[in-house]
Amino acid sequence: MRTTLEIMKCAKESCTLLKTLDTETKNKALLLMADSLVEATDEILKANALDVEASRGRVSDVMLDRLSLNEKRIEAMADGMREVAKLPDPVGRVLSRVERPNGIVIEKTAVALGVVAIIYESRPNVTSDAASLAFKSSNTVILRSGKEAYRSAYAIVSALQRGLEKAGLPKYLIQLIEDTTRASANELMTGVGYIDLLIPRGGKGLIQACVDNAKVPCIETGTGICHIYVEKTADFDMALNIIENAKTSRPSVCNAEEVLLVDEAIANEFLPLVKKRLVDERDNPVELRCDERAYDVIGCTKATDEDFDTEFLDYILAVGVVDGVKSAVEHISRHSTHHSEAIITSDTACAEYFTSTVDSAAVYVNASTRFTDGGEFGLGCEMGISTQKLHARGPMGLEELTCYKYIIRGNGQTR
């Protein structure tokens, strides 16, 4: 077994080569990797079957489905890589250029970060997605798959490496951590000098472990306690459609609505409509957990304080009544995870106050929070959704896997 340290050292050493590849070479390699993935279908499906078998009965059906591959899914992974090949190269863009009075020319230029590591869980397609995004942005990548998907990830990475070799490139530009114990995650978190960016992509436990232990630069992804605030001038029909969509179209995802705040001026009129739409009219009704003021109007479940700080990821919605836009913003600033929030209003000033003061990655006016997604934002793909503020916020696409450096050209200038 290659140790995690060996893998990190190898990734660091491979950085320089990757930085010298031009766009065409990278795109050609991506296409060869995609082909190689499809050619390895049998091998990947065999490995995946073992993973699925080992997990059966130990995880939920939803999780088992996430883990399972089939021919069509492998083809989709390959197509994803081909799409990445078509995206513009994020590296080499000149972000600003200035010629100073002394004649030096300063170009702020987008460059690769270096070594990007990603710790993820059971979805095998993350392996090829992350590898292709990192490669396209000229980063060497270290993948650490969850144990339950390791055999699948190993087969996928082997196929990608064969693609790299067909392109005349060293296979170690894309590496998989072979130690699937917790130790390897910790080694990545503390791999100072080897890891330029660590992306934990998974549940709350993983993210918290990174916050607590990471000594390398790290971007937190994921947790979304998303709020929708219905202001008193809201169009009720629009509000109901958005609330239902944001809560029920896919409750298990991070951009689903978890908290509904209603303006007290319309609470008596609007809350019963919410109950009708989300509870009475639905086959799988939403459980409304109401604060005292909302409970006085529509009853349902009495909310605890905790309910307003919980990412339910289920057909449950915390409901509160607030005294206008300022108190809505105050509530959100106390309880939000800075992912996505929305206001439903027809008052421009209220919308403006909300968008300028709510401190979240995505702030919506009259639209569903469910749009916070790399594809929906037109980024072509995503590496995760950042809920922090430094470097990258919201959906992380190719550009977010780059940094910049200043390249200064002179003809002998001194200071």
Added chain:
Amino acid sequence: MRTTLEIMKCAKESCTLLKTLDTETKNKALLLMADSLVEATDEILKANALDVEASRGRVSDVMLDRLSLNEKRIEAMADGMREVAKLPDPVGRVLSRVERPNGIVIEKTAVALGVVAIIYESRPNVTSDAASLAFKSSNTVILRSGKEAYRSAYAIVSALQRGLEKAGLPKYLIQLIEDTTRASANELMTGVGYIDLLIPRGGKGLIQACVDNAKVPCIETGTGICHIYVEKTADFDMALNIIENAKTSRPSVCNAEEVLLVDEAIANEFLPLVKKRLVDERDNPVELRCDERAYDVIGCTKATDEDFDTEFLDYILAVGVVDGVKSAVEHISRHSTHHSEAIITSDTACAEYFTSTVDSAAVYVNASTRFTDGGEFGLGCEMGISTQKLHARGPMGLEELTCYKYIIRGNGQTR
């Protein structure tokens, strides 16, 4: 005394107000703060005299000079604030705008980070510089001055707060930590939920303490082991001028040269010229610490391995011989602090290889590393020089004190 926790809470609560101020209001307040600073000259000088008295005999003359204020220096601090008022507002810029097929309009918009904290040492002007940059970028700021400059910092912040109040704004948009023990620095480093960005600006010890202990987002500044590589096609006169400038114009700063690498093809011819220029012809000669190959040519001091990993900040230069541009880049990648490096060459391919593979904030071709500076880069000012890659790299101006959020406007779209 207000506790550090009280100050952090207060800063967080003040964020929302600051986000609603328009550019004109902010600029007016900056001018009133500048006036207030000048009006408080006597008070500030009295406080500063006590600081200087307490430090006399305990620190070097250079340090004492850094700590000392006079009327002219206070006027310069006020002028600095007036300059910041003239700079474009970094907040509210729309960085990208896209209308999606479903009609939602997504604007990626520059916004304040929220609460910016800065831990610094003895230079009192950092107090007004940091306060004005943070304020202009709509961040509330928490300043933690070194103990030896605390009285000066207190007088300066009091003056700035009076300026804020004259502008009709709460004084707590700019706050000074009152506890000058190490405990308060640790509270800032671990102030999760209160501090959006912590900037340590000071010596190696402070930076390392942040790397080890910080749980809040943090940008490392400063340490510069800057390399100059003289490639075999270099113009010797240009190279000598740049080397002398980078080493001797101000050896105590982070963008000064610490390591000279010379191509082996020209070592026999060029190194004696370096010795002549930096040692023989100078009143205050530079100590050349040479690796074996350089020592064989010009003698001087024999370098230890450590010398190539030391920020001398003095008239000392480590000198090594390398086998061409690839080995220069390899040496730099092992020893650099990712601040500033230069190549002197007339070969375009070598320059291109160097700029694309050297992983530093500023990479120079035929110019002195001494230009890495907010003013020299035309940013108008700077909050420090980042040597990390996430978020900000190199000189940090107003834009680097912002992040972005996505503001999405729709008319009822659901997914």
